[in-house]
Amino acid sequence: MSNHTSDPAMQLKELKPTMDFFVGLDSDGCVFDSMEIKHKECFCPNFINTFNLQAVSKYAREAWDFVNLYSKSRGCNRFLAIIRALDLLRERPEVQARNVAVPRLDGIRSWLKRESKLGNPALRKELELAGDADLALAYEWSIAVNESIAKMVRNVPPFPLVRESLLALEGKADVIVVSQTPFEALKREWGEHDIDKHIRLIAGQEMGTKAEHIAFAAKGKYSKGKVLMVGDAPGDLDAARKNDALFYPINPGHEEASWKRFLDESLGHFFAGTYAGEYEQSLAAEFDRYLPELPPWKV
Numbered sequence: 001m002s003n004h005t006s007d008p009a010m011q012l013k014e015l016k017p018t019m020d021f022f023v024g025l026d027s028d029g030c031v032f033d034s035m036e037i038k039h040k041e042c043f044c045p046n047f048i049n050t051f052n053l054q055a056v057s058k059y060a061r062e063a064w065d066f067v068n069l070y071s072k073s074r075g076c077n078r079f080l081a082i083i084r085a086l087d088l089l090r091e092r093p094e095v096q097a098r099n100v101a102v103p104r105l106d107g108i109r110s111w112l113k114r115e116s117k118l119g120n121p122a123l124r125k126e127l128e129l130a131g132d133a134d135l136a137l138a139y140e141w142s143i144a145v146n147e148s149i150a151k152m153v154r155n156v157p158p159f160p161l162v163r164e165s166l167l168a169l170e171g172k173a174d175v176i177v178v179s180q181t182p183f184e185a186l187k188r189e190w191g192e193h194d195i196d197k198h199i200r201l202i203a204g205q206e207m208g209t210k211a212e213h214i215a216f217a218a219k220g221k222y223s224k225g226k227v228l229m230v231g232d233a234p235g236d237l238d239a240a241r242k243n244d245a246l247f248y249p250i251n252p253g254h255e256e257a258s259w260k261r262f263l264d265e266s267l268g269h270f271f272a273g274t275y276a277g278e279y280e281q282s283l284a285a286e287f288d289r290y291l292p293e294l295p296p297w298k299v
């Protein structure tokens with residue numbers, strides 16, 4: 001796949017249906033049990049180092065983990081996560097007591113307001129135009145994170161029953177990856193475990209938001225009730241809702257049971273047209289209870 005076309009999302013927009021059904025799969029924390037290792041060993045150490053949070057590293061780690069793993073913003077784009085984590089950190093009395101200046105990074109804030117393709121290619125372009133110091137820091141961090149992940153994350157297989165689920169979708173649904181992870185990591189991870197053969201395309205952060213991925217790939221191409229997003233975070237649910245698509249939750253901490261139910265029960269409802277309504281609502285209500293809105297230190 002090339003990212004050098006003028007429109008990075010061209011391949012998504014040009015995707016033609018070959019089946020009646022469409023399924024978008026999130027990757028980290030949904031297909032792969034990769035959230036803990038990526039955030040704790042790769043994202044967070046680089047977050048502390050790049051943004052000079054050494055003096056409050058304990059609180060920086062709590063903020064990072066809360067934003068990215070244990071709250072409703074789990075799985076959000078990495079650049080949004082920087083701002084959320086820093087804002088949480090700045091408010092903490094322990095941080096203020098230590099007189100640590102937590103950066104505001106207004107350059108990143110304003111970039112986030114005008115860009116949806118929140119990945120390194122768009123950031124590099126912006127950096128060449130504006131030369132903003134905050135954006136330079138974000139870029140340096142993002143590259144360091146990718147290097148850490150490439151070095152650290154291997155032998156992390158798909159959750160049990162993911163392969164069986166992909167096989168059950170074969171011949172019935174067009175399946176794509178809908179993720180906010182960089183394309184190069186997704187390609188490596190899906191390839192490493194030989195499950196890339198089951199999907200038509202990998203959409204990463206360079207191709208836009210998850211809502212945009214679903215819109216580009218599926219909007220107006222499939223009948224109502226035949227588009228499903230599978231994910232482990234409220235952001236995945238939002239992306240589905242924005243496109244009037246169905247949503248199947250992989251519940252954080254209960255991934256195996258979620259995939260088992262998907263294979264044994266939910267997929268049947270999806271193909272039979274009985275997924276929308278009461279069944280989907282009960283799944284969403286259950287999912288909503290797994291992740292909190294507020295951090296434990298504010299409750």
Ligand SMILES: [Mg+2]
Binds near residue numbers: 028029075233
């Ligand atoms: Mg996820």
